[in-house]
Amino acid sequence: MTKRILVTGGTGRLGRVLVPQLLAAGHDVRVLTRSERAPEAHRWAVGDLSTGAGLGEALAGVEVIVHLATTNGRGDITATRALVDAAQASGRPHLVYLSIVGIDNHALGYYRAKVECETLIERSELPWTILRATQFHDLIAEICDAQRLLPFLAMPSKVSFQPVDVTEVAGRLVALAAGPVSRRVPDLGGPQIRAATDLARAYLRAVGRRRPVLAVPLPGKAMRDYRAGLQLAPDHKDGRITFEEFLAARGERNRSR
Secondary structure, three states: OOOEEEEEOOOOOOHHHHHHHHHHOOOEEEEEEOOOOOOOOOEEEEOOOOOOOOHHHHOOOOOEEEEOOOOOOOHHHHHHHHHHHHHHOOOOOEEEEEEEOOOOOOOOHHHHHHHHHHHHHHOOOOOEEEEEEOOEHHHHHHHHHOOOOOOOEEEEOOOEEOOEOHHHHHHHHHHHHHOOOOEEOOOEOOOOOEEHHHHHHHHHHHHOOOOOEEEEOOOOHHHHHHHOOOOOOOOOOOOOOOHHHHHHHHHHHHHHO
């Protein structure tokens, strides 16, 4: 069934993948933007999550919201509160929210903000669905990309990740947006749990570079929680695309540009 869907964060890493998938599934898609933009395959809806300005108009007639927008900090709380308030005044559409695996007791400030966003949604008068996913392949690659000029590649010691592909997260969100209100749904994790250092070596092989990988013991409560594996979903290895397959596809895209 076709739905009228508003996507926040539609121009971000995941949003750029999700919006085409929603359109391909036949949905009527609007993407929230803070300023007017040239027409595209989807429609733009002007509104500001930081102030709430324009959100009522952006939500007019919307049946589902897929909330992806993030500032990687406490701005997420302000944005989510503004969106929830506007949605409660605009027909109470189904709010689908993407969150992160293992955040409940994690010391990382960003994760604490995500927990507060979840709480705002759960305590609202809206019908809601929350999906938690593990870290994206892209995040691991970007950590490595940022060190491309160094004579080594440093990763946190005794830390593992379970990266998942954004296309698979987008696919799950398309199904949730089209489906019934489900509240907390099963987590979505990547197909493999691997040491950060192992992922770094895979990255170096993919880009054809030879340099040492250093396992660095990083201090702090957040790193303690990463070492404890709070970010992992071993019972939900639902993704199929491995980190090596992601890197190979990324390399092909870069070569074709």
